[in-house]
Every structure is written in structure tokens, then in C-alpha cells.
Amino acid sequence: MTAGAAMPVIAMRGAGYYSANTVGAKTAIDKLGDLVAAALAKIPLPGPGLPFSIADYGAADGGTSLDLMRGIAAIVRARRAEGDITITYTDLPHNDFSTLFRLTQGLLGDRSAQPLADAPGLYIFGSGTSFYRQIVPDGTVSFGFSATAMHWLSARPCPIADHVHAVGAAAAEKDRFxxxxMADWQTILLHRARELRPGGRLVLANFCIDPQGRYLGNTGGANMFDTFARHWRDLLAAGRITEAEYRAATFQQFYKSVDEFAAPFRDALSPVSQAGLRLDHVATEVTACPYAEAFRDHGDARRFAADYVPTLRSWSETVFAGALDPARPAAMRAAIVDDFYGAYQAEVARTPEGHAMDYVHCFMEIGKSLG
Amino acid sequence: MTAGAAMPVIAMRGAGYYSANTVGAKTAIDKLGDLVAAALAKIPLPGPGLPFSIADYGAADGGTSLDLMRGIAAIVRARRAEGDITITYTDLPHNDFSTLFRLTQGLLGDRSAQPLADAPGLYIFGSGTSFYRQIVPDGTVSFGFSATAMHWLSARPCPIADHVHAVGAAAAEKDRFxxxxMADWQTILLHRARELRPGGRLVLANFCIDPQGRYLGNTGGANMFDTFARHWRDLLAAGRITEAEYRAATFQQFYKSVDEFAAPFRDALSPVSQAGLRLDHVATEVTACPYAEAFRDHGDARRFAADYVPTLRSWSETVFAGALDPARPAAMRAAIVDDFYGAYQAEVARTPEGHAMDYVHCFMEIGKSLG
Known part of the structure; x- marks a missing residue:
């Protein structure tokens, strides 16, 4: 199994599309500023001649974390006037690294700010290696960051027969997910334990199910994944898709609870604890959907639907498009997917209340022991 | 000035296109095996815990150097059973890093060989930073490699009025190029001097004008750049392109002689010498055009033309397409470029003898002093 083959394809629709459509993801990352600053203050500086190395795991085009990275670089530079800083952005091989490099070099996006890549003594790298493998050499990362990436599983344990996501799966399916x-979480942490320098730290913001049972797109109003599942079922009922295609649409994702995230750390004999990692902070955080918030201001349901559903489409489309029989002509597959999101959008335009893709994150700070 | 903005756009036409169309470039790189092995044997190993770091400057999709990189990794591993190895592939931000990561992970190309990325303790990175800037932290590169990349200048000093390349420029134009x-060569070397560890080495294979006056596509038969210039002039004469478009087609390149490559090293007081670099080996090498060689076997002029001209087009197209007035409809610009290469291809099919894109390289080994 290769890392790439095991991972889902996340759709990228041209330069900057991901970041522009994930305003909420950026808002969530920006909330991490204090936690990140406190973590950075505790990290021992590398010896002279060694760079302070930062990793951003599952960075996509780097847009949502760009401001945070500027802040991190400034904090590190303030602690150490001399010495190099590296930032390694990681994602799957098919990620749009060109957009990432252009963004960090100031060739795209906000051209008024100093490009991150122009900071003195700062060097930027990309890695196309999955976070289910070791990405950088042993003991080289001082600070690792990841946002909204580690809910993607390394493999799909089974299709979810009558829903699209583990949150709506039957009990036996949910157990397998x-x-x-849990196996993937251990794999992720053990690789990071090897990569971290002694005293190095991770700050992670992962999608979760919070103690109130909330999760992405399910914070009291319409349940986003149930809405996906219902419109997908409608296509089956209308004879537009086959039973096999209906079953195949399954997000290769799982949202862990706080207890599940914390489990490897609570057992002193677990491989993760034995590798020197400890959980120093854990909390959940809900970030309001910016499109639903804007709708409360402008009140235009059609506009809300037209702004909101493309955001959902940006990260979910490949799951539905990929479930369709490749023997269908491409134009037919595209029409089915267009109709699927069109129906969702029409529903939001008709009955906008309660639709929202609020983010529900688990924020964690993890430290590696010094010795 | 940003590095990206200053550099020419090298056309990439989809996954693996560059490498598949540059068989000759790979043949030239494969000739470097002995020189590289001898250089590697002289490089002091980094201390325990420090990786042996390799850089490939201007790597494109990594395809032409992949076999060499496998060999380098094996040589380093044989010298040091433990310890990590890193390979940093560098190119401009718009480079196709996804293809590079897929190739090195075995997801494209030859699937029978062990993927380079699967070698134990080996970590692969990309950098979208131009080699006219520092790319990695100070003193971290043990071995640097570059093939067929450093003839691209950081800026175009002037258009070449009545030719397309410096090899055919008027004297005053040639002086400016x-x-x-020479200024660019110093910039390249001074950045590499900072990046190299003490005792680290570079092996470079750069396009050149050899002591017999030969250069890429000019080794005794038809002169490739003169042929480009003539067909471009034909479009002007036919009224297909304007005078401004005619002048604008200028390769932002210069082929240095051996003496020009060696000049900074021959002056002990030059910044390059003062930075600790010395030239330990320099030689030129002609690599026969694989398409012209195949033509000698198969004798089919139309087939030769159809195989050969697309190779030229793969790296030259953006120069001609980019010279056309952007106010022209895209379809008109595409038609002009198609006709340009079509005329070249028809000429080769009609009078195939002497057409050949033989590579003429300058091979250099450069060492950084230990102290």
C-alpha cells in the first residue's frame, strides 16, 4: 500500500479555491494563536547552527494557516535573532504545491503583506508524503501544527451502506470506522514522536464530536451529513444512480471524541506514551459558519444558498463524483453531481433556517519529553 | 523583484511530459555517474543525528535524475548504514511538484523499481524557491546536483532583435547577455556556497558552448536556433506576426564557455573563491540526439520529424507563444504557434539530414573548503 493510494482525493479547483472557500477554517486556525504562542515559549531552542523547524501537516494550499505561520515565524525570530527557520508544508502528492509556493512567495493573494518566504533566514519546503508515514528525519521538528486534516483515515474499512459518513453509519459500520x-491516530502520533526534537511540541486542531454531541455541520439546526445522505438517497429513489453507486459514497473520515483523542495519552504504557508524548491541553471549540452568519445580516436566502453550498462542494465533491460508475460518460457523471448539489442548494434557498457548517474542533497541545 | 517573476515560464504539458520528451537529457545525466560517485566519496559524513542532505537544483519533474538519485542514495547508504538522507528537489513555484512527488513515490512511471521514497531513512522535499535565492539553511547541503537548468537567466537584459537566442544575437546584445x-553565475555560486556544509560538493551539468563552438542543436548539421529564427522570420514576412512580436521572441538564456564557467574560480580574490568554492573538474560532453540516432536506424523522415519537433516544442513553446500579443484571441495565438512548429516539422520531414538536438554540456565538480 502506498500512502497516496490509500488516501482520498481532495478536490482542488484551481489556485486558491480551497482557501477562499474555507473562511471558517481560517477563523478556527486564527483562534489557536494564544495556544500556539504559549507552546512556542516552552520549546527549547535548537543549538547554534541548527534550524528551528516547523511542520504544517496536511496544509493544502497553505492559505488558511498563512497568517498563523507569519505569527509563528515572528515569535521564533523574537526568541532567537540568529539562526535559520524552516517551514515544511506537507500534504498528499497531488496537492497543489505550486499554489502553496506562490502564496508564500507573495505571487498570489494579499500582495500588501511581506511575503512569508521573504522573512530573513526562513526557508520553505513542501513534502508530498502522507502523515501516515514519517515525513522528516528523526528529531528535527521543533513545532508541528495541523488543522482540519487528521479526520481523513488511511483506509476505508467498509462502505457505509445507508449513509455517507460515519456519523450516520449503522453500529457495526461505526465500530469498524x-x-x-484509533489505529490511525496511534500511527500519526508515533511518526510525529520520531520527528519531534526532545521538548518539541504539536498543536493540533482536528474535527471532533464534542461533549454535547456536536460535529461539523451539526450544531443544532439541519444536520449537514444527513442532508447529503438524504439528497443522495433521492437520486437512488429517482433511478439516477444505482444501488452500488448509492452505497459507494462514503467519506473516508471519522470524528473522534475528546476521550478518543486522549485515550493513548491516558495509558502510561501505550506506545504513544512510551514514545515520550503527553497531552498538555485539550479543549473543543465551535466556530460559526461564516455564510450562516452573513445570512443573519443580509437575509437573502438565495444568496446564502449560492454562497454556502459551493463551500460544501469544494471538499465533498470527489466523494460523490468518485462513487459514480466510471463507465458512465463524464458528462453524465458531471450532470448527476451538479443536480445533487443543485438540489441541496435549492433546499437551502427554500428553507434556509438551521443550515450551517459550523466547525467543531478539538484543540490539543502535545509535548515530547526532553529525555 | 520576486524570484518567480524574474524567471521564464517553462512549459509543462501534464504528468511526465517533460521527462518522456527529454530522453537525451537523461542520457547526459546518466553519464555523470562516475563523476558523482567520485565526488560523493570525498564528502565528509555529517555527525551522528544530522542527515546527509542532497539538493537537485532545477529538477523539473525529477524524472531525468531519478536513476541518478537512486544511485546517490545507495552510495550514501553504503558509506553510512545509519543516519537519515534528505533529497530536496528545487524548481520554480509553478513547477509540477505533484508529478515529482508521484514519480518518487512510485505512483507514476516505472512501477517495477522500488520507489525512491521507500528507501529506509530517506526523506524527499520540494522547494519552489529559485536558485537565484538561498533555498536551504546555511551549511546543510552535503551534495548538490543540477542538470540542464542554469542557462536560464534571472532577467532578460534586452530583446534580441533579429534572432531568438543569444547564440545568434548581434554583438552588443550578446555582450549584455x-x-x-556572469553576474547570475556568481549569484548562483554564492548562494550554493552558503548552503553547502564544509567539504560539501556540487556536480553540475550545464549547457555550454564547447571549445569547438558547438552548443545545443548546433554540432555540425542544421543549427536549431537558426532554424527557429528563420521560421519565426517567415511568419513576420508572411504578415502573420507583427514586428513587435518578432522582436519579443527571445530565450532568456545564455550558454557560457568553459572559460566563462571557470572564471570566478581562477581569481583567488573573487567572491566565489573567497566563499570557499574551488573548481576541481571541468569538461565538456556531447550527447547525441536520440531522435536523430533513431532516424539513422529507421530512415523514416516523417516519423523522425514527428518525434523530434515535439521535443523542441516542449521547452521552447512558451517563448514563442509568450511573444504574441495577448490581445489576439487565444485560438489565433495557438494557430500561429501550431503553424510555426508545423513548418519546422515539415522542413525536417522534407530535408531530415543534419537536424539533431545534440546536447552540449559542461560537467563540473565544485568543492567547498573544509574550514
Whole structure:
């Protein structure tokens, strides 16, 4: 199994599309500023001649974390006037690294700010290696960051027959997804333990199910994944898709609870604890959907629907498009997917209340022991 | 000035296109095996815990150097059973890093060989930073490699009025190109001097004009750049392109002679010498055009033309397409470029003898002093 083959394809629709459509993801990352600053203050500086190395795991085009990275670089530079800083942005091989490099070099996006890549003594790298493998050499990362990436599983344990996401799966399916997620979480942490320098730290913001049972797109109003599942079922009922295509649409994802995130750290004999990692902070955080917030201001349901559903489409489209029989002509597959999101959008335009993709994150600070 | 803005756009036409169309470039790189092995044997190993770091400057999709990189990794591993190895592939931000990561992970190309990325303790990175800037932290590169990349200048000193390349420029134009090339060469070397560890080495294979006056596509038969210039002039004469478009087609390149490559090293007081670099080996090498060689076997002029001209087009197209007035409809610009290469291809099919894109390289080994 290669890392790439095991991972889902996340759709990228041209330069900057991901970041522009994930305003909420950026808002969530920006909330991490204090936690990140406190973590950075505790990290021992590398010896002279060694760079302070930062990793951003699952960075996509780097847009949502760009402001945070500027802040991190400034904090590190303030602690150490001399010495190099590296930032390694990681994602899957098909990620749009060109957009990432252009953004950080100031060739795209906000051209008024100093490009991150122009900071003195700062060097930027990309890695196309999955975070289910070791990405950088042993003991080289001082600070690792990841946002909204580690809910993607390394493999799909089974299709979810009558829903699209583990949050709506039957009990036996959910058990298999949870087992995969817990094994994957250990894999992720053990690789990071090897990569971290002694005293190095991770700050992670992962999608979760919070103590109130909330998760992405399910914070009291319409349940986003149930809405996906219902419109997908409608296509089956209308004879537009086959039973096999209906079953195949399954997000290769799992949202862990706080207890599930914390489990490897609570057992002093677990491989993760034995590798020197400890959980120093854990909390959940809900970030309001910016499109639903804007709708409360402007009150135009059609506009809300037209702004909101493309955001959902940006990260979910490949799941539905990929479930369709490749023997269908491409134009037919495109029409089915267009109709699917069109129906969702029409529903939001008709009955906008309660639709929202609020983010529900688990924020964690993890430290590696000094010795 | 940003590095990206200053550099020419090298056309990439989809996954693996560059490498598949540059068989000759790979053949030239494969000739470097002995020189590289001898250089590697002289490089002091980094201390325990420090990786042996390799850089490939201007790597494109990594395809032409992949076999060499496998060999380098094996040689380093044989010298040091433990310890990590890193390979940093560098190119401009718009480079196709996804293809590079897929190739090195075995997801494209030859699937029978072990993927380079699967070698134990080996970590692969991309950098979208131009080699006219520092790319990695001070003193971290043990071995640097570059093939067929450093003839691209950081800026175009002037258009070449009645030709397309410095090899055919008027004397005053050529002087300006040479001055730019010599300044650029110093810039390249001074950045590499900072990046190299003490005792680290570079092996470079750069396009050149050899002591017999030969250069890429000019080794005794038809002169490739003169042929480009003539067909471009034909479009002007036919009224297909304007005088301004005619002048604008200028390769932002310069082929240095051996003496020009060696000049900074021959002056002990030059910034390059003062930075600790010395030239330990320099030689030129002609690599036969694989398409012209195949033509000698198969004798089919139409087939030769159809195989050969697309190779030229793969790296030259953006120069001609980019010279056309952007106010022209895209379809008109595409038709002009198609006709340009079509005329070249028809000429080769009609009079195939002497057409050949033989590569003429200058091979250099450069060492950084230990102290």
C-alpha cells in the first residue's frame, strides 16, 4: 500500500479555491494563536547552527494557516535573532504545491503583506508524503501544527451502506470506522514522536464530536451529513444512480471524541506514551459558519444558498463524483453531481433556517519529553 | 523583484511530459555517474543525528535524475548504514511538484523499481524557491546536483532583435547577455556556497558552448536556433506576426564557455573563491540526439520529424507563444504557434539530414573548503 493510494482525493479547483472557500477554517486556525504562542515559549531552542523547524501537516494550499505561520515565524525570530527557520508544508502528492509556493512567495493573494518566504533566514519546503508515514528525519521538528486534516483515515474499512459518513453509519459500520481511526491516530502520533526534537511540541486542531454531541455541520439546526445522505438517497429513489453507486459514497473520515483523542495519552504504557508524548491541553471549540452568519445580516436566502453550498462542494465533491460508475460518460457523471448539489442548494434557498457548517474542533497541545 | 517573476515560464504539458520528451537529457545525466560517485566519496559524513542532505537544483519533474538519485542514495547508504538522507528537489513555484512527488513515490512511471521514497531513512522535499535565492539553511547541503537548468537567466537584459537566442544575437546584445550571465553565475555560486556544509560538493551539468563552438542543436548539421529564427522570420514576412512580436521572441538564456564557467574560480580574490568554492573538474560532453540516432536506424523522415519537433516544442513553446500579443484571441495565438512548429516539422520531414538536438554540456565538480 502506498500512502497516496490509500488516501482520498481532495478536490482542488484551481489556485486558491480551497482557501477562499474555507473562511471558517481560517477563523478556527486564527483562534489557536494564544495556544500556539504559549507552546512556542516552552520549546527549547535548537543549538547554534541548527534550524528551528516547523511542520504544517496536511496544509493544502497553505492559505488558511498563512497568517498563523507569519505569527509563528515572528515569535521564533523574537526568541532567537540568529539562526535559520524552516517551514515544511506537507500534504498528499497531488496537492497543489505550486499554489502553496506562490502564496508564500507573495505571487498570489494579499500582495500588501511581506511575503512569508521573504522573512530573513526562513526557508520553505513542501513534502508530498502522507502523515501516515514519517515525513522528516528523526528529531528535527521543533513545532508541528495541523488543522482540519487528521479526520481523513488511511483506509476505508467498509462502505457505509445507508449513509455517507460515519456519523450516520449503522453500529457495526461505526465500530469498524472507530477501530480504523484509533489505529490511525496511534500511527500519526508515533511518526510525529520520531520527528519531534526532545521538548518539541504539536498543536493540533482536528474535527471532533464534542461533549454535547456536536460535529461539523451539526450544531443544532439541519444536520449537514444527513442532508447529503438524504439528497443522495433521492437520486437512488429517482433511478439516477444505482444501488452500488448509492452505497459507494462514503467519506473516508471519522470524528473522534475528546476521550478518543486522549485515550493513548491516558495509558502510561501505550506506545504513544512510551514514545515520550503527553497531552498538555485539550479543549473543543465551535466556530460559526461564516455564510450562516452573513445570512443573519443580509437575509437573502438565495444568496446564502449560492454562497454556502459551493463551500460544501469544494471538499465533498470527489466523494460523490468518485462513487459514480466510471463507465458512465463524464458528462453524465458531471450532470448527476451538479443536480445533487443543485438540489441541496435549492433546499437551502427554500428553507434556509438551521443550515450551517459550523466547525467543531478539538484543540490539543502535545509535548515530547526532553529525555 | 520576486524570484518567480524574474524567471521564464517553462512549459509543462501534464504528468511526465517533460521527462518522456527529454530522453537525451537523461542520457547526459546518466553519464555523470562516475563523476558523482567520485565526488560523493570525498564528502565528509555529517555527525551522528544530522542527515546527509542532497539538493537537485532545477529538477523539473525529477524524472531525468531519478536513476541518478537512486544511485546517490545507495552510495550514501553504503558509506553510512545509519543516519537519515534528505533529497530536496528545487524548481520554480509553478513547477509540477505533484508529478515529482508521484514519480518518487512510485505512483507514476516505472512501477517495477522500488520507489525512491521507500528507501529506509530517506526523506524527499520540494522547494519552489529559485536558485537565484538561498533555498536551504546555511551549511546543510552535503551534495548538490543540477542538470540542464542554469542557462536560464534571472532577467532578460534586452530583446534580441533579429534572432531568438543569444547564440545568434548581434554583438552588443550578446555582450549584455554575457554580462547578465556572469553576474547570475556568481549569484548562483554564492548562494550554493552558503548552503553547502564544509567539504560539501556540487556536480553540475550545464549547457555550454564547447571549445569547438558547438552548443545545443548546433554540432555540425542544421543549427536549431537558426532554424527557429528563420521560421519565426517567415511568419513576420508572411504578415502573420507583427514586428513587435518578432522582436519579443527571445530565450532568456545564455550558454557560457568553459572559460566563462571557470572564471570566478581562477581569481583567488573573487567572491566565489573567497566563499570557499574551488573548481576541481571541468569538461565538456556531447550527447547525441536520440531522435536523430533513431532516424539513422529507421530512415523514416516523417516519423523522425514527428518525434523530434515535439521535443523542441516542449521547452521552447512558451517563448514563442509568450511573444504574441495577448490581445489576439487565444485560438489565433495557438494557430500561429501550431503553424510555426508545423513548418519546422515539415522542413525536417522534407530535408531530415543534419537536424539533431545534440546536447552540449559542461560537467563540473565544485568543492567547498573544509574550514
Amino acid at each position: 472507530k477501530a480504523q481511526a | 554575457k554580462a547578465q550571465a
